Amino acid sequence: MAYDVATPIHEAILCETNEGTLGYNDPISIAQGRNSVSAWLLRSYDWDVEPTSVGFVSDVVSGFAAVLRHFVPAGSPVVVPTPAYGPFLTVPELFGHPVIRVPMCEGPFGPAMDIDGIERALHAGARLVVLCNPHNPTGRSYRRTELAALADAVEAHGARVFSDEVHAPLNLSGRPHLPYAAVAARTAEHTITATSASKAWNISGLKCAQLLFSATRDAETWQGVAGHYVRSVSRLGVAALRAAYEEPESQEWLSATLERLRRNSESVVRRVNSEMPGISCRPAESTYLAWLDCTRLGVADPARLFHEHAGVALCDGEEFGSPGYVRLNFALPQAQLERALDAMAAAVAAEQRQLSSATGQTIGSTRGNT
Known part of the structure; x- marks a missing residue:
């Protein structure tokens, strides 16, 4: 966005630089970041995510790559509804996953996921569906019925969902955002969600995104590799995230x-x-x-x-x-x-x-x- 950042974010970054804290994140700052994300999700979406289930990555694309690497069967296709954010179409192939493009169709609320097309792709062997909610580039904010229909298809084929919800705070519709993993217990079990304060507060360059593991087994798997990814997270990004989520002025x-x-x-x-x-x-x-x-x-x-x-x-x-x-x-x-x-x-x-x-x-x- 071509807008200045919120004053608390600017002040938080100045504080870090004035104190000379420009090294790596430490366990205390990461724990504070996890707590901040967890509290924001509960306050904004009534979604209870334990702080220990919040993983840090540099950005959503890096998080997507991590999911492909650690949570998707090797060589299995990835379903991407189109139009789609460009990296969702290109990154899977870097990790040996063919992309099955499923063009969106016209639904009662505008561009909609073609659930029949997604089911055919899953039947053909795909094991991950990429969901962008809210959707980039169409600006759609999916209704519960649409997300439930996707869940039916995913559950029927034993697949899972990567849900990019980085634009969730930028809600122009007046309807509350509904995280896909929060739709039902079954969606929580087969979903890894990517989020960040980057888009809504205009701090994308500070490199601090999160993966939310709503399934216990996924959170446990992540603990084995989390140390590799947290090194790429900016200390300034964590400070900005906390200022965005915690400060009333933000x-x-x-x-x-x-x-x-x-x-x-x-x-x-x-x-x-x-x-x-x-x-x-x-x-x-x-x-x-x-x-x-x-x-x-x-x-x-x-x-x-x-x-x-x-x-x-x-x-x-x-x-x-x-x-x-x-x-x-x-x-x-x-x-x-x-x-x-x-x-x-x-x-x-x-x-x-x-x-x-x-x-x-x-x-x-x-x-x-x-």
């Missing part, structure tokens, strides 16, 4: 940031759908990301169009397994976001004029777009 900062994000999301949806023919966008239920469907724009590379003709850098949907889409980060000062949307609308209008001149048609006129 909670106030998050509440104010969520209001900014809601306004920005509304602006993106309104302007994209009304000013950019051939492009559509749904409101984000969580995250600070907008997923723009440009498949009816008539442009082979929409990310390149916006970069070259609007000066706006968007993530190419190809990276997420969905060509023809782009991802827009709307965690910007409002004036900067509006300038970006102005430039994007102008680029679409120019492309529309060019297409109209060449074919005599308007973008979207023969593609059912409104």
Whole structure:
């Protein structure tokens, strides 16, 4: 996010540097971090996770790699619903796990997991399903019924779930976030959850994420390898995490940031759908990301169009397994976001004029777009 961090986080980092505590984490700081995470989960989601079941890794991708290495049968395929955060599509193959991509389908609340497709992949031998909840890049926040349907499929095939919930505090929907592992006792037993304060409090560079082991056997397995991973965790990251989770002023900062994000999301949806023919966008239920469907724009590379003709850098949907889409980060000062949307609308209008001149048609006129 292009926002300053909360004051308590800034002060916590200054305190560490002023005291010269820039070495490795010690058992006391890690224990304090575990307690902070456990208390936050209970307070925010009514999810009781023992501090001893909280493991530290540098970031969610490293945590995902650790799960693949230590908890998934060698060589077994991994199911990844697409679109998906890029590393979920590439990291498994580094560890010898083929990726089975299962495109999401249209559900009653927007893009949804294709449970039938996931079941077919599990039947074919996959043993891990990657769940991104809230979902990056679509911004979906899954309902209990959707998570329960996934649980049915996973349980039927003796598989397990890696649940990336790093965007959970960035809830724009007004509905409480529901951790997948907290849906039922059965989901707790087959899930390892990744989380962090990094996205919600804008401290990703401080390298301090967590794996939550809701199954006792998994927590015991982790104890055998935890020492290797905790070395990669920044002491500054632990200090920032505690300031984010424990300080009331940090909670106030998050509440104010969520209001900014809601306004920005509304602006993106309104302007994209009304000013950019051939492009559509749904409101984000969580995250600070907008997923723009440009498949009816008539442009082979929409990310390149916006970069070259609007000066706006968007993530190419190809990276997420969905060509023809782009991802827009709307965690910007409002004036900067509006300038970006102005430039994007102008680029679409120019492309529309060019297409109209060449074919005599308007973008979207023969593609059912409104």
